[in-house]
Each structure stands twice: as C-alpha cells, then as structure tokens.
Amino acid sequence: MEKRVTFRGWLLPLCLIAPQVIISVVFFFYPAGQAIWQSLFIPDPFGLSMQYVGLGNFEYLLSDKFYRASFVTTAVFSILVTLASMIPALFLAVLADRLIKGSGVYRTLLIWPYAVAPAVAGVLWLFMFNTRVGVVSWYLGQLGYDWNHVLNGSEAMGLVVVASAWGRISYNFLFFFAALQAVPRSVIEAAAIDGARFWRRFFTIVLPLLSPTTFFLLVVNVVYSFFETFGVIHTITSGGPQQSTTILVYKVFSDGFVGQDLGSSSAQSVILLIVVGLLTVLQFKFVEKRVHY
Amino acid sequence: MKKLVFGAIAAATTAMSPIGAYAQTEIQFWHAFTGRLGELVAAQVEEFNASQSDYTVVASHKGNYSETLNAGIAAFRAGEQPHVLMVFEVGTATMMAAGGAIKPVYEVMAESGAEFDSDAYIGAVKGYYTSADGQMLSLPFNSSTPVLWVNRDAMEAAGVDPDTDLSTWQNVDAVLEQLKAGGEDCPLVTAWQSWIHLENLSAYHDVPFATKDNGFAGTDTELALNGEVQVAHLSKMGEWAKDGKFIYTGRRNEGGANFRAGECALFTESSAGYAGIKAEAEFAFDVRPLPYWEGVGNAPQNTIIGGASLWVMQGHEAEEYKGVGEFLSFLSSTPVQAKWHQDTGYLPITVAAGEATKEAGFYDENPGTDVAVIQMTAKQPTANSNGIRLGSFDQIRGIIDEELEGIWAGDKTAQEAMDSAKERGDALLRRFEQASK
Numbered sequence: 001m002e003k004r005v006t007f008r009g010w011l012l013p014l015c016l017i018a019p020q021v022i023i024s025v026v027f028f029f030y031p032a033g034q035a036i037w038q039s040l041f042i043p044d045p046f047g048l049s050m051q052y053v054g055l056g057n058f059e060y061l062l063s064d065k066f067y068r069a070s071f072v073t074t075a076v077f078s079i080l081v082t083l084a085s086m087i088p089a090l091f092l093a094v095l096a097d098r099l100i101k102g103s104g105v106y107r108t109l110l111i112w113p114y115a116v117a118p119a120v121a122g123v124l125w126l127f128m129f130n131t132r133v134g135v136v137s138w139y140l141g142q143l144g145y146d147w148n149h150v151l152n153g154s155e156a157m158g159l160v161v162v163a164s165a166w167g168r169i170s171y172n173f174l175f176f177f178a179a180l181q182a183v184p185r186s187v188i189e190a191a192a193i194d195g196a197r198f199w200r201r202f203f204t205i206v207l208p209l210l211s212p213t214t215f216f217l218l219v220v221n222v223v224y225s226f227f228e229t230f231g232v233i234h235t236i237t238s239g240g241p242q243q244s245t246t247i248l249v250y251k252v253f254s255d256g257f258v259g260q261d262l263g264s265s266s267a268q269s270v271i272l273l274i275v276v277g278l279l280t281v282l283q284f285k286f287v288e289k290r291v292h293y
Numbered sequence: 294m295k296k297l298v299f300g301a302i303a304a305a306t307t308a309m310s311p312i313g314a315y316a317q318t319e320i321q322f323w324h325a326f327t328g329r330l331g332e333l334v335a336a337q338v339e340e341f342n343a344s345q346s347d348y349t350v351v352a353s354h355k356g357n358y359s360e361t362l363n364a365g366i367a368a369f370r371a372g373e374q375p376h377v378l379m380v381f382e383v384g385t386a387t388m389m390a391a392g393g394a395i396k397p398v399y400e401v402m403a404e405s406g407a408e409f410d411s412d413a414y415i416g417a418v419k420g421y422y423t424s425a426d427g428q429m430l431s432l433p434f435n436s437s438t439p440v441l442w443v444n445r446d447a448m449e450a451a452g453v454d455p456d457t458d459l460s461t462w463q464n465v466d467a468v469l470e471q472l473k474a475g476g477e478d479c480p481l482v483t484a485w486q487s488w489i490h491l492e493n494l495s496a497y498h499d500v501p502f503a504t505k506d507n508g509f510a511g512t513d514t515e516l517a518l519n520g521e522v523q524v525a526h527l528s529k530m531g532e533w534a535k536d537g538k539f540i541y542t543g544r545r546n547e548g549g550a551n552f553r554a555g556e557c558a559l560f561t562e563s564s565a566g567y568a569g570i571k572a573e574a575e576f577a578f579d580v581r582p583l584p585y586w587e588g589v590g591n592a593p594q595n596t597i598i599g600g601a602s603l604w605v606m607q608g609h610e611a612e613e614y615k616g617v618g619e620f621l622s623f624l625s626s627t628p629v630q631a632k633w634h635q636d637t638g639y640l641p642i643t644v645a646a647g648e649a650t651k652e653a654g655f656y657d658e659n660p661g662t663d664v665a666v667i668q669m670t671a672k673q674p675t676a677n678s679n680g681i682r683l684g685s686f687d688q689i690r691g692i693i694d695e696e697l698e699g700i701w702a703g704d705k706t707a708q709e710a711m712d713s714a715k716e717r718g719d720a721l722l723r724r725f726e727q728a729s730k
Contacts, residue, residue: 042728045387046394047370051727060724066717131542132551150543151702239691240544241698257363259688260387261724 038266045260057267074247078225084165089172097180114170122235125163153244164229179213211291317349321375325361348616374606381601383686390729396605405618421680431602433642437565438596439489445577447558451475461587469538479557484546487693496597496678498590508682512726516718519711527707534701541701544694564665567638580661684725689718
C-alpha cells in the first residue's frame with residue numbers, strides 16, 4: 001500500500017504551492033492566453049486598432065509554402081541538435097566516469113560551456129567560421145575546402161547546429177554523469193565476471209539503466225532546440241542563406257519584431273505551442289513505454 | 294496603488310536628477326547610432342543644450358535601426374514614448390500609417406513657431422518624408438545614397454588603369470574581366486544588396502520598383518521588381534558571382550570589412566561609408582557615381598536615399614513640443630548640417646548646407662565627397678525615383694535577400710527569384726494594407 005503524507009487543512013499546502021502557481025500564471029498562462037487572443041486579430045503595430053479576422057492568420061500562414069517548409073527545417077534542425085548534444089555528452093560522461101583521478105577537473109571544464117548564453121555562443125562560432133577571418137575556415141581553406149556558410153545552406157545548417165549543441169553538451173553531460181554514478185557497481189561487476197567487455201556491458205546494462213535520464217534529456221533537448229536556439233540563429237545566419245536555417249521560433253521573432261506583424265507572429269506562437277505540446281505527448285505515450293524506471 | 298508607486302518612483306528619480314535641471318523641459322530623443330556617429334550625435338545634442346536654457350535634450354541609444362523602431366513602438370504601447378524617435382527610411386510607411394501615434398513635423402513646427410521652411414530641403418530627400426499633399430511628416434536627419442568605391446591600388450596591382458571610366462555597368466563588366474585576369478580574387482563586393490542593386494537600380498533607370506508610384510500613391514501597391522531592367526542586371530550579377538567576379542559577403546554591410554582591409558577592388562556602398570573607409574583604408578581610394586546600364590531606361594536618372602528621419606510622437610505637452618520644434622530647427626540649421634555632411638559622408642539635407650560646404654572648399658580638399666550630392670540632385674525626381682514607401686518593407690527586404698541568395702548560389706535564375714520575391718512580398722503588402730485600414 002502506498003504511503004501518503006497528508007496535510008491537515010488547506011492553508012499550508014496552498015501557501016507552499018502558491019509561488020510556483022503564481023509564477024506559472026504570470027509568466028506562462030497569461031502570455032500564452034494573450035498570444036491566443038491576439039492570433040485572432042490583425043493589429044496595427046502601435047496598438048491603435050485591431051481587426052478581428054477569426055482564423056485568418058492561421059489560414060494565411062498555412063497557405064504559405066515557405067512557412068510549411070519551415071516545419072521541415074525545424075524538424076531537421078531539432079533532430080540534429082538533439083543528437084549532436086546528447087551523443088557526445090553521453091560519450092564524455094562515460095569517459096569521465098571511468099576516470100579514477102582528476103574526474104573533478106574534467107567535470108568542471110566540461111560544464112563551462114553551459115554558462116555561455118546562446119547568442120554569445122553564436123558569435124563565438126561565427127567568429128571561428130567567418131568566411132574572411134575565421135580560424136577554422138582558414139584551415140579548411142588550407143585543406144582545399146572552400147567554406148562559405150553565407151551562400152551554402154547545408155554548411156549554414158551545420159554551423160547553427162554545432163553552435164546550438166555545444167553549450168547543451170555540458171548540460172546533458174551533467175545529467176548523464178550523475179545517472180552513471182547511480183548505476184549499481186554490483187551489476188556491472190557481475191557482468192564483468194561473466195566475461196562481458198566494456199562496450200558490451202555499456203550497451204546491455206548501463207544504457208538501459210540510463211533510459212529514464214535519456215528520456216528526460218530527449219524531451220528537454222527537443223524543447224530547447226525548438227525555443228531557445230533563437231539567439232544562435234539570429235547572430236549567425238538570420239535564417240539564411242535563402243531560408244535554409246529559418247526555424248519556426250526564428251520566424252516568430254522576425255515577423256513580430258522585424259515585420260511588426262503581431263497577428264501573424266501570435267498565430268505562429270500558438271502553432272508552435274501546439275506542435276511542442278503534441279511532441280511531448282507523443283514522447284510520453286510511445287517512448288516512455290520503453291523506459292524502465 | 295499602482296499609480297502611487299509609480300508616482301513615488303517618479304518623484305524619487307526627479308529628486309535625484311542634477312540640480313538646476315528641474316526648471317528645464319526635458320526632451321527625450323531615441324536614436325540608433327553608435328561609434329563615431331554616436332559621438333557626433335551626442336556632440337550635436339550637447340551643443341543644442343548649451344545654446345539655450347529652456348530645454349534639455351536627452352539622447353539615448355536604443356540599438357540598431359530595427360531595434361530602435363521596436364523600442365519606440367513598445368514604448369508607445371506602454372505610454373512611455375520619447376518625444377523624438379529616429380526611424381530608418383524602411384520604416385517610413387509604418388510610421389505614416391500610424392496617424393494616431395505621430396505628430397507631423399510641419400504641425401510641430403507651425404505650433405512651436407521655430408524657424409522652418411520645408412523648401413530649404415533637398416527635393417529628393419524631402420520627397421521621401423512628405424505626405425501626398427506636400428506636408429513634411431518627419432524631419433530628414435541622415436540620408437545617404439549608394440556610390441561606387443574604388444581601391445586604386447588593387448586596380449593597379451591587377452594591371453588595370455585606376456582612372457578607367459566606371460560610370461556604366463558595361464565598362465565595369467569589362468574591368469571585372471580584366472581584374473579577374475589580373476589575379477584579383479575579389480573584383481566586386483557590395484553592401485545592402487536590395488537597396489543598391491534593386492531599389493536604387495530601379496530609380497536610377499527610371500523604372501518602377503513597385504506600382505502606385507513605389508507606394509507613394511497608396512497602400513494598394515504591388516512589387517514590380519521582376520521587370521526587365523532588374524532581371525537583366527541581376528542575371529549579369531549572377532554571372533559575375535558564378536565567375537568569381539562578384540563576391541557575396543552577406544545581407545548587410547559585411548562587405549565593408551573586406552573592402553576596407555584592401556581585399557576588394559570595387560565596392561558598391563552608401564556614401565556614408567566614407568567615415569569608415571577614410572579612417573581604415575591603407576590604400577588609395579576613389580568615390581565614383583553608381584554605375585548605370587547605358588541605353589537602358591532613362592539612366593542616369595537620380596538615385597534614392599537610405600538613412601533615417603526623426604519622427605515626433607504623440608502624447609506630450611505643448612511646452613515640450615515647442616522645445617522639440619527648437620531642437621529640430623537647430624538640427625537643420627546650415628552650420629550643423631554642413632558639419633554633419635562633412636564629418637559623415639551623409640548628404641547635406643538642405644541646399645544651403647551643401648553650398649556652405651562647397652564655399653568652405655571641402656569638396657576641393659576631399660575630391661569625390663560631392664559625388665553623392667550630384668548624383669541625387671542632377672535631375673528632377675520622377676514618380677519612379679522619388680523614393681519607396683512600402684509597408685512591412687524591412688521584411689520584404691528580407692525576402693529579397695533570400696531570393697538574391699538563390700541567384701548568387703546559382704539555385705535560381707534572376708527571373709524565377711524576382712517572380713518569387715514579388716509573390717511573397719505582395720502577400721505582405723496585402724496584410725499591411727489590411728492592418729492599416
């Protein structure tokens with residue numbers, strides 16, 4: 001039977017959850033509600049007048065083939081960012097976990113990039129890959145490869161993915177590392193006695209035991225790549241060349257704050273909200289079944 | 294309660310402001326300048342503040358052009374708008390459509406009684422910011438026009454006579470070939486591609502960029518940038534890009550770094566690039582008029598401006614508007630304008646400032662600095678060369694940039710790219726038309 005701790009009366013529990021509820025309402029529900037409300041109008045930039053258009057903004061967006069193409073770009077981008085930030089993180093965590101001495105130093109160094117804001121990370125990477133003065137592009141040039149993310153869409157995509165994933169590796173590393181520490185030694189030792197080599201042990205024992213962490217990181221990283229990568233895109237490519245790095249959240253910004261088209265921008269936020277909501281539900285419904293707690 | 298708190302804060306901040314300032318009326322001025330230009334604006338403001346004792350202008354930098362406009366809009370929505378807001382030319386239609394948010398400059402000037410004669414301004418500059426019935430809505434502040442910058446040393450190094458006539462694109466085409474053959478890696482580079490190679494190209498050849506007089510005659514305008522002249526020019530540039538004669542560096546003025554470092558031979562950029570090039574270039578350079586296609590349209594007509602103007606926002610006291618009038622009048626006075634023009638390479642916005650500069654011998658000492666002025670004022674502007682006034686123009690430029698990248702990468706023909714730009718841009722224009730009804 002489950003044990004439940006119960007409070008006597010309502011006042012104390014209400015007070016305890018109030019801060020979280022208030023923060024959620026003020027910073028999430030209220031703005032989200034505003035976005036839904038505004039998505040039904042075409043307002044003028046100064047807020048002097050608003051015209052009710054019903055679902056007109058959604059119709060306008062979904063009939064735009066460039067907007068539809070942006071879904072594909074976003075899917076490619078977020079899959080790449082999620083993979084590029086989780087796989088190296090897991091690899092590094094496994095290596096750091098095996099260290100007997102000095103793991104603290106590695107751990108600290110590996111966490112550093114997480115402190116760098118996405119926009120700043122964007123500038124750093126842009127500087128290294130700058131077509132004119134970038135160090136990396138210069139070396140690539142020496143090797144006979146002409147790096148030009150200003151005109152080459154795949155190179156631009158590669159660059160924004162790496163720049164977005166870089167700081168995330170630290171975050172993921174931290175979780176994987178903690179999870180690895182929690183893997184019971186006895187199980188691994190038993191497998192070792194049975195003659196299983198390191199990678200065999202890793203894939204058959206450690207990885208399944210890490211699945212709750214992996215699942216959590218999957219959800220968090222997808223959400224990250226949908227929303228928080230805006231700064232990287234803005235500083236490195238502004239969505240170009242052509243539309244090759246225009247992800248949904250960047251379009252929300254550029255239509256809203258460059259184009260002053262708040263109706264379309266709000267409608268896009270609502271669509272984004274629905275997409276991410278659906279994705280999370282799907283993940284919980286299908287992926288979570290394979291997670292063993 | 295809320296009001297009380299705000300009142301307390303306001304009182305507290307007022308109490309903390311420097312002693313002696315309380316008697317003066319404060320005027321907020323938001324602008325988009327940093328670096329050298331920021332210093333020059335600060336100097337202008339300081340001079341104005343020192344010249345009289347009734348008003349204090351407080352200048353604040355609010356980010357780049359787009360960010361400054363956004364800050365102004367957000368502030369207006371919150372009821373905290375500045376008195377004077379700098380808005381780039383691309384935002385002109387947005388401001389004009391916002392009748393309830395702005396106070397037209399002619400009205401401010403008439404009420405304040407400050408010295409103001411709208412005929413004193415250069416026609417091509419004034420036309421951009423004037424309503425259909427000839428009233429000036431915002432004060433032209435910094436205006437520039439595209440010109441051709443030449444790296445004379447690079448020309449010589451490639452075995453090309455640096456004094457070659459570059460007034461037509463036909464000649465430039467031949468020179469690019471010679472430069473390439475002479476081993477130049479970066480024969481031509483540009484800044485602000487849409488502004489120079491589409492908007493100005495259209496005006497210069499007297500063909501429309503958009504219908505309804507480029508949007509001056511109404512918001513029911515459509516883009517016309519997929520015309521014969523534009524497509525022919527962009528096709529040629531696409532060929533240059535393919536042959537490595539035109540190097541694409543980015544959507545804004547990234548190419549300036551390449552040119553100033555001496556890496557490129559020719560550079561199409563605003564006349565206001567002068568301050569930066571003069572400061573950094575360690576090579577001999579020239580300013581030439583923007584080239585045109587000989588025998589196409591009425592070229593050379595006149596080029597159009599880029600830059601910003603000052604808009605006065607609604608919702609302030611009459612006394613404050615009087616100060617705004619004084620400040621704007623000070624900014625357009627001949628000595629202030631002449632100095633601004635000479636320091637920055639921006640156009641003198643009044644005829645008198647241009648003449649004062651000439652009389653002072655500035656053009657003789659700095660050859661080429663009058664190229665932009667002549668190029669803009671040589672002919673009476675036509676309906677195609679008055680300027681461009683489109684809603685959502687910043688975004689339309691973004692679309693044009695994307696499509697141009699398609700040409701430079703060789704993914705699209707110029708015709709395909711411009712047809713697509715028109716289709717996408719027109720959709721935005723229809724939305725703007727609806728929003729500003």
